[in-house]
Amino acid sequence: MSEATIVDARGSFCPGPLMELIAAMKAARVGEELEVLSTDRGSAEDIPEWIKKVGHTLVSSSEEGGVYHLRVRKAK
Amino acid sequence: MKRILIVGGGTGGTILANNLARRLRHEIDSARASVTLLSASARHMYQPGLLYVAFGKMAPSELYVDQKTLLDPTIHFHVDPVESFDLDHNEVKAKSGKTYGYDYLAICTGSRPVPASVPGLMENAHHVYTEDAAVKTAEALRTFEGGRIAIVTGVPHKCPMVPLELTFMMYDYFKDRELLDKVSFTYTYPIGRIHSLENVAKWAAPEFDRMGVRYETLFNAKEVDGVQKRVHSEEGSVVEFDLLIAVPPHKGMEVIEQNKLGTSGWIPTNRATLAMEGRENVFVLGDTTNLPISKAGSTAHYEAEVLGENLARLATQGGAMRTYEGKVFCFIEAGKDRATYASFDYKNPPQPRPPTRAIHWFKLAYNRLYWNSVRGLL
Structure with missing residues (x-):
């Protein structure tokens, strides 16, 4: 698996994990993978919802020790 | 040395x-x-x-x-x-x-605002992130006689309360001008609620409902069509406007x-x-x-x-x-004469209280006290 750019949004209430991901996606290249780290349970739902709506790809999603790891690929 | x-x-x-x-x-x-x-x-x-x-x-x-x-x-x-x-x-x-x-x-x-990173945004939207832009926004508000106002927010941006504050303050401004029956507001926001801070969003949504402000979430502006007066989002939706107010995306x-x-x-x-x-x-x-x-x-x-x-x-x-x-500590202007605040850190989310006149006046006082704050006297 190729290395993903880490978006460390642990402890982020504002702007929050999804907003951090949106900003990072703007700076990423098409095909690039990013992995969001979040301590916000809601991110596990918000991020896949946004990814689906925009048309990017959710590569994987997991939780470890209270930290959610969401790996996404920029599709366009 | x-x-x-x-x-x-x-x-x-x-x-x-x-x-x-x-x-x-x-x-x-x-x-x-x-x-x-x-x-x-x-x-x-x-x-x-x-x-x-x-x-x-x-x-x-x-x-x-x-x-x-x-x-x-x-x-x-x-x-x-x-x-x-x-x-x-x-x-x-x-x-x-x-x-x-x-x-x-x-x-x-x-950081600096980069409205040009969204095609059409710089040419068609007003914002408050430079002196020139704020002066032009004042003129646009002063001469607006009614129509559809849309608020769009780019990511990332400086001062997270500005999208809400602009909306609350515009509402009171047009209320004072007795134009509310001729003005509609559509507030858009990049994520799935109307503010990044969950508790702030929970407080602000009923306020918007009371004011008749329509809101659309998961809306990230992709381009602005100045001829058709439409904002197209990355998510595939469209918002129409007569007056477009933006919180532009920022860069370092x-x-x-x-x-x-x-x-x-x-x-x-x-x-x-x-x-x-x-x-x-x-x-x-x-x-x-x-x-x-x-x-x-x-x-x-x-x-x-x-x-x-x-x-x-x-x-x-x-x-x-x-x-x-x-x-982090942020005041939140909730109109022309009321305000609240959000105070939080990595571990503790904010618990905003109902807006009061006292907090608004303290914010106005802070606008002057700032100079002593940066001097290290506060």
């Missing part, structure tokens, strides 16, 4: 410089330490005042104070923007051609990107020590960090206090002792 160099004369840089000058007074007097501040401007702008300029409540001239008058006289201050960083040799080169060496470096160059300063210090101008920063990743004697504060926290003056203020204490120790006694815990 320990030389501390601060690059950037905004809120963070100014507070840090004064904080260090106070803590290192004896060392500076005995030539064992020095504090140098480099800024791109001889004037210091109170950026939150731009919101009030847009509503005719402050004049642009009230936003500025000569930077030198804000600084402790022992600080070496130069209007000489840095153009290149040589972190391996502990020096920076500035526009004048002069090279400044350091033992410890703090980078706080801030170009000099940061040009020197390859961080993607989009945001420098990778340790969230606790504020050290630049991979560097022991370079620190970052304010909007310039890549930390997942609000880009706001209060963030820079709290970071500067932590960094001031740590740099003073590093310059005199050795190791740093304080960590930054992600503290």
Whole structure:
């Protein structure tokens, strides 16, 4: 698996994990993978919802020790 | 002699410089330490005042104070923007051609709005992130006689409360002009609720419902069609407007990107020590960090206090002792005469209270007290 750019949004209430991901996606290249780290349970739902709506790809999603790891690929 | 160099004369840089000058007074007097501040401007702008300029409540001239008058006289201050960083040799080169060496470096160059990054946004939207833009927004509001107002918010952006504040303040402005029956508001927001802070969103949504403000979430502007007067989102939806108010996406300063210090101008920063990743004697504060926290003056203020204490120790006694815990405090104007606030850190979310007149008046007082705050007197 190729290395993903880490978006460390642990402890982020504002702007929050999804907003951090949106900003990072703007700076990423098409095909690039990013992995969001979040301590916000809601991110596990918000991020896949946004990814689906925009048309990017959710590569994987997991939780470890209270930290959610969401790996996404920029599709366009 | 320990030389501390601060690059950037905004809120963070100014507070840090004064904080260090106070803590290192004896060392500076005995030539064992020095504090140098480099800024791109001889004037210091109170950026939150731009919101009030847009509503005719402050004049642009009230936003500025000569930077030198804000600084402790022992600080070496130069209007000489840095153009290149040589972190391996502990020096920076500035526009004048002069090279400044350091033992410890703090980078706080801030951020800038980039409306041009969304096609059509710059040409068709008003915003409040520069003096010129705020003055034009005031004129657009003053001459607006009715129609569809849309609010769009780019990512990332400075001052997270501005999208809400603009909406609340426009509502009261048009209410006072008795135009509410001719004005509609569509508020859009990038994520799945109307503010990034969940508790703020929970408070604001019923307020919007009461006011008749329509809102659309998961809306990230992709392009603005100025002819059809439509904003198209990345998510495939469309919002129509007669007056478009934007919170533009921001980037860090170009000099940061040009020197390859961080993607989009945001420098990778340790969230606790504020050290630049991979560097022991370079620190970052304010909007310039890549930390997942609000880009706001209060963030820079709290970071500067932590960094001031740590740099003073590093310059005199050795190791740093304080960590930054992600503290942020934001006022929220909830209209023309009420306000509330959000205070939070990495571990504790805010619990906003109902808006009051007292908090609004305290915010107006803070607009004047700011100058004493950056001087280190508050």
